[in-house]
Amino acid sequence: MTVTTKPAPAKRVRLSPDARREQLLDLGVRMLATRTLEDLSIDVLAEQAGISRGLLFHYFKNKQDFHRAVVQRAADDLLARTRPDLTRAPAARLALSLEHYVDYVLANRLSYISLVRGAAGGDPALLEIFERTRVAMTSRVTDYLEVFGVADTPAARLLARGWAALVEEAVLSWVADPRLTKPELLRILASSLPAVLAAG
Amino acid sequence: MTVTTKPAPAKRVRLSPDARREQLLDLGVRMLATRTLEDLSIDVLAEQAGISRGLLFHYFKNKQDFHRAVVQRAADDLLARTRPDLTRAPAARLALSLEHYVDYVLANRLSYISLVRGAAGGDPALLEIFERTRVAMTSRVTDYLEVFGVADTPAARLLARGWAALVEEAVLSWVADPRLTKPELLRILASSLPAVLAAG
Numbered sequence: 421m422t423v424t425t426k427p428a429p430a431k432r433v434r435l436s437p438d439a440r441r442e443q444l445l446d447l448g449v450r451m452l453a454t455r456t457l458e459d460l461s462i463d464v465l466a467e468q469a470g471i472s473r474g475l476l477f478h479y480f481k482n483k484q485d486f487h488r489a490v491v492q493r494a495a496d497d498l499l500a501r502t503r504p505d506l507t508r509a510p511a512a513r514l515a516l517s518l519e520h521y522v523d524y525v526l527a528n529r530l531s532y533i534s535l536v537r538g539a540a541g542g543d544p545a546l547l548e549i550f551e552r553t554r555v556a557m558t559s560r561v562t563d564y565l566e567v568f569g570v571a572d573t574p575a576a577r578l579l580a581r582g583w584a585a586l587v588e589e590a591v592l593s594w595v596a597d598p599r600l601t602k603p604e605l606l607r608i609l610a611s612s613l614p615a616v617l618a619a620g
Numbered sequence: 621m622t623v624t625t626k627p628a629p630a631k632r633v634r635l636s637p638d639a640r641r642e643q644l645l646d647l648g649v650r651m652l653a654t655r656t657l658e659d660l661s662i663d664v665l666a667e668q669a670g671i672s673r674g675l676l677f678h679y680f681k682n683k684q685d686f687h688r689a690v691v692q693r694a695a696d697d698l699l700a701r702t703r704p705d706l707t708r709a710p711a712a713r714l715a716l717s718l719e720h721y722v723d724y725v726l727a728n729r730l731s732y733i734s735l736v737r738g739a740a741g742g743d744p745a746l747l748e749i750f751e752r753t754r755v756a757m758t759s760r761v762t763d764y765l766e767v768f769g770v771a772d773t774p775a776a777r778l779l780a781r782g783w784a785a786l787v788e789e790a791v792l793s794w795v796a797d798p799r800l801t802k803p804e805l806l807r808i809l810a811s812s813l814p815a816v817l818a819a820g
Contacts (some may be wrong), residue, residue, distance in 0.1 A: 574799035575808050578790045585789030586782035586816070593781050599774035608775050612819035616786070619812035 441479045444469055448490035449497060452531035457487055488545050494531060495553040498524055504560055510567040511610075517560070518587070518609050522602065525591050533592060558584045561613070568614045575620040583616045641679045644669060648690035649697060652731035657687055688745050694731060695753040698724055704760055710767040711810075717760070718787070718809050722802060725791050733792060758784045761813070768814045775820040783816045 435443065447469055452460055462483055466473045480486035502520045504513045525532050561580040562572065570576050587609055594605050635643065647669055652660055662683055666673045680686035702720045704713045725732050761780040762772065770776050787809055794805050 575804065578793060578800065578805070579786075579808060579812060581793050582786035582790035582812070586779075586786040589785030590778045590782035593778055600778065604775060605778070608779060608819050612779060612782070612816050615815040615819045616812050619808050619815045 437479070444476070444479055445489055445493045448486065449494050449531075452490060452494060453528045454530055456530060456533075457491070460487065460490065462486060484543065484545075488543075488549065491546055491549050494528070495549055499553065499556055502557075504563070510564060514564065514613065515606060515610055518606050519602075521587070522591055522594075522606065525595055529595055554581075554584065564613060565617065568617050570617045570620060573620060576617060579616050579620050583613055586612065586616070637679070644676070644679055645689055645693045648686065649694050649731075652690060652694060653728045654730055656730055656733075657691070660687065660690065662686060684743065684745075688743075688749070691746055691749050694728070695749055699753065699756055702757075704763070710764060714764065714813065715806060715810055718806050719802075721787070722791055722794075722806065725795055729795055754781075754784065764813060765817065768817050770817045770820060773820060776817060779816050779820050783813055786812065786816070 444465065448460065448465060451465065451468060462473060462476055462480070465486070466476050469476070476486075480489060498521075501524050502517050504517050506513070508516065558577075558581045561584055562577060565572050565576055565580065590605070590609060594600065598605075600608075644665065648660065648665060651665065651668060662673060662676055662680070665686070666676050669676070676686075680689060698721075701724050702717050704717050706713070708716065758777075758781045761784055762777060765772050765776055765780065790805070790809060794800065798805075800808075
């Protein structure tokens with residue numbers, strides 16, 4: 421008697437439409453880690469999910485709708501993974517958030533570059549998601565104003581927003597050409613925040 | 621005898637194909653100041669230039685080719701207008717470059733936002749132009765490393781690039797919602813550069 425190595429077919433689970441949609445979005449986000457938004461087609465998703473193209477259009481009206489949903493999910497993931505741990509002291513909290521951010525970009529390099537560098541292609545809904553994510557990331561930085569003894573002024577808020585862009589740019593640049601170790605990168609990013617805020 | 625107010629028709633000047641192309645690009649960039657790249661069609665350009673659509677395709681192969689040429693011209697303009705005046709002392713040079721940059725963004729708000737926020741839509745040629753422009757802007761910042769007594773290290777270069785992104789983000793944010801005066805904005809941007817570089 422030979423032992424078959426072929427795995428038993430996965431038990432077909434009947435999912436509710438909502439659960440199925442969530443599953444498809446998760447798959448979309450995973451696929452986005454290694455390809456740009458442009459290359460994320462309904463056809464490829466259907467193939468990867470093993471369901472028909474027609475059924476997919478039951479969950480997403482069209483390619484644009486699918487892209488928006490995937491990008492929103494990716495933005496939610498980024499925000500969740502980099503959420504500051506408020507039980508920690510501010511310095512440790514900042515260091516940890518930065519580390520999770522760098523790890524996220526490393527793990528989702530292509531999609532992250534695509535999102536930051538012009539994936540919207542003029543779609544106002546995508547631009548809106550990017551903008552909301554940017555504002556959410558920045559609003560965390562403003563939590564550090566008090567920590568660093570900086571008054572909450574329009575100048576300080578502008579610099580906080582600018583610092584978030586500095587981090588985004590420096591990390592993208594580092595990922596493309598890492599001439600520093602990760603700890604070195606994290607150190608200069610963390611120490612640049614109080615420096616920037618003090619310029620207000 | 622009545623005096624006609626109708627202006628004499630402009631003398632038709634025969635332009636060389638190169639000169640005509642330059643003229644069309646200038647018009648494209650001016651049009652881009654008040655509309656996004658998406659809305660800059662060959663049809664609108666033909667109408668504004670008063671020449672036929674067919675003739676336009678003599679100068680630009682297609683819409684994509686036209687967009688690339690206009691974006692390249694806009695990037696060249698930005699770099700030219702913000703070129704540091706090397707006859708000035710470093711502090712004055714930085715202040716003046718920043719002021720010209722802010723003025724450029726103010727004058728070309730829509731196009732600038734469109735270029736920075738996702739106009740590329742995955743066109744690698746457009747992304748390449750953005751990237752080259754970003755590198756050119758950053759390379760000017762690295763000129764200040766010596767001025768501010770900072771060694772030219774990978775960390776300093778990463779921070780210089782990050783600072784250019786900080787300026788871009790802060791100025792776009794300020795243009796959308798100006799809660800500081802322009803001199804206040806220029807002051808915090810200028811003072812943030814040595815602060816950021818010192819974090820290396």
